[in-house]
């Protein structure tokens with residue numbers, strides 16, 4: 001949202017947590033000339049009914065990684081409370097809403113990481129990517145982002161484990177094709 005404002009783009013930021021909205025609004029409280037329309041809105045990314053079909057020029061989103069970090073204690077629609085399969089069902093709705101509101105020929109980018117369960121890797125990144133492809137997007141790029149200084153890495157320091165640390169996350173760049 002800050003980048004959008006600095007680039008003088010109109011932008012809508014959506015989060016289910018009122019605290020996130022408050023924090024974003026505070027961070028966005030600076031003046032720039034021309035002043036684009038910047039809206040931070042409490043809402044559920046699975047239902048963007050207040051946004052018209054094919055009216056958005058770019059989508060940029062960073063969902064939770066299933067329930068590895070919970071962003072609230074008790075917000076019912078907070079998908080960071082959902083276990084792997086339920087989370088994927090929720091992300092299917094997010095992908096379909098993203099596809100609906102985006103203009104043709106435009107880009108949707110999202111960041112996602114993998115998770116471990118009982119020491120085994122679950123490929124949440126690729127599984128979520130596939131949901132966006134199933135919703136109609138075409139995959140343009142997979143960017144691997146290295147994770148440095150991750151707070152959760154401290155937990156494993158000095159412990160004997162038989163697996164590698166997950167040290168990357170993905171940025172998926174998808175396009176809604178300009179042809180039907």
Ligand SMILES: C[S@@+](CC[C@H](N)C(=O)[O-])C[C@H]1O[C@@H](n2cnc3c(N)ncnc32)[C@H](O)[C@@H]1O
Nearest residue numbers: 015016017020044045062063064071077078079
């Ligand atoms: C990884 S954080 C990203 C936060 C912020 N967008 C950013 O990039 O810094 C995931 C966010 O998803 C929000 N979230 C969880 N469930 C949601 C839902 N159903 N609709 C919209 N946002 C949701 C959480 O409240 C949390 O702020």
